Amino acid sequence: MIYIASDHGGFELKNRLAQHLKETGQEVEDCGAHKLDLEDDYPDFVYPCGVKVGQNPGSMGIVIGRSGQGEVIVANKAKGVRAVLYYGGDENIVKLARKKNNANVLSLSGDGLTSEQAERAVDLFIETGFDGGRHQRRIEKISALEK
Secondary structure (H helix, E strand, O other), rough: EEEEOHHHHHHHHHHOOOHHHHHHOOOOOEEOOOOOOOOOOOHHHHHHHHHHHHHHHOEEEEEOOOHHHHHHHHOOOOOOOOOOEEOOOOHHHHHHHHHHHHHHHEEEEOOOOOOHHHHHHHHHHOOOOOOHHHHHHHHHHHHHHOO
């Protein structure tokens, strides 16, 4: 399952990415916003998205805002979430976040990425697996901090 969320700043990109994910065979749950409201606040949508990811091992989340920075902060407040930010540049960073950190939420900058770049980043995030091994020990230490 892929959970996806944004406020007004990422609303159009969220809808486009949700459609892209469905077209590639992914199961998607839209955590909002469900309508464009220029007065809404990203924590109202991003945190519930993060909670769902944290409660459902093996699931992933995609959160979108203008910069993606506030969204990654909020997503990381949910237990079990390891959210990372991608705002453009070297796509390898998206793969490394999955391979080395077992990131399960990707925060995207709607202002910094074209829809094509965002689709590519999401695809890389979903397709890339966790390396495990010595990195698993580190993930376990991160999880222990949540207790």
